[in-house]
Amino acid sequence: MADTRFVVDYPPLKRHREELREQRRLRGRRLMVAVPAAVLSVAAAAAWSAPLAVMLAGVAAIVVFFLALPGSSSVDPGHLAGVEGEAAVLERLKSLPDDYLILNRVRLPDETLTNGQRELDFIVAGPTGLWVVEVKNTPGHLQVMPGRKHWPLARRAGCGSRPNWNAMANPVPQARAQVEALERWLLINGIEARARGVIVMAHPEIAITDARAAEMPVLVRDQLAEHLQAEPPRTLAPAALQRLGELRPA
Structure with a gap:
């Protein structure tokens, strides 16, 4: 392996990776709350009205989709x-x-x-x-x-x-x-x-x-x-x- 004693980090790349890692962590926490809540809401709505359950399922799918989107960094x-x-x-x-x-x-x-x-x-x-x-x-x-x-x-x-x-x-x-x-x-x-x-x-x-x-x-x-x-x-x-x-x- 080459002599890398004078090699230094790339701060923008480090910040980019840290921000994406933090966004993944927050996204996971949001999905852990949103997905069960969506399932329970649709199940409860189905007991009252099938059309209402279908509508809620569509809305929940859209919400979960946007919550699951990867974020970006400030770099x-x-x-x-x-x-x-x-x-x-x-x-x-x-x-x-x-x-x-x-x-x-x-x-x-x-x-x-x-x-x-x-x-x-x-x-x-x-x-x-x-x-x-x-x-x-x-x-x-x-x-x-x-x-x-x-x-x-x-x-x-x-x-x-x-x-x-x-x-x-x-x-x-x-x-x-x-x-x-x-x-x-x-x-x-x-x-x-x-x-x-x-x-x-x-x-x-x-x-x-x-x-x-x-x-x-x-x-x-x-x-x-x-x-x-x-x-x-x-x-x-x-x-x-x-x-x-x-x-x-x-």
């Missing part, structure tokens, strides 16, 4: 989707050998940005070198088109529906900027190290066409660990690993 759906993708990729990265170090949710100092920080989904350091992993959690059929600002993305709205053509921003410039920022930060701190980027499409319902044509690797989540291990060895200075530990999110 923004768009933000939650991104976090869920990162959490899924983290599980794959954990399968790496123990000589691979993982950092997630990295806030990298970057003076070229107005806020002074650049967010990186993952940094992985190991026998094959230094990696920056950018995660996208978008479903559909993605076509890689090198050099284009956007890549075509086909999605289906539902079972049997025709695909809707959309597009996602080309993630290569973003990932490349992250790689350059990490190398620059290390150099400022007296360490010269080359990093490489990899883009991971984390959604389980994703297909990629022409992935090999991309300027950097574009993978599905189950390909990531194997890809990182298959690359030629690159030696990292111990000082680089020590510096990376300083990037641990607060």
Whole structure:
């Protein structure tokens, strides 16, 4: 198992799961009261009038149906989707050998940005070198088109529906900027190290066409660990690993 000492939790995902768990508990308690009450009411009504019992049964069924509906959380759906993708990729990265170090949710100092920080989904350091992993959690059929600002993305709205053509921003410039920022930060701190980027499409319902044509690797989540291990060895200075530990999110 990979070295995860610098891995931190995802608070939005944790809050989402806690809220859903609490809603399940409350829903179970409501149903424990509502279902017996509905049965008793219908049975009592049946003793007086069959039509009344049928009407009450219909009303009770509607009430129970709405009480049984799953709830939602206060976490923004768009933000939650991104976090869920990162959490899924983290599980794959954990399968790496123990000589691979993982950092997630990295806030990298970057003076070229107005806020002074650049967010990186993952940094992985190991026998094959230094990696920056950018995660996208978008479903559909993605076509890689090198050099284009956007890549075509086909999605289906539902079972049997025709695909809707959309597009996602080309993630290569973003990932490349992250790689350059990490190398620059290390150099400022007296360490010269080359990093490489990899883009991971984390959604389980994703297909990629022409992935090999991309300027950097574009993978599905189950390909990531194997890809990182298959690359030629690159030696990292111990000082680089020590510096990376300083990037641990607060």
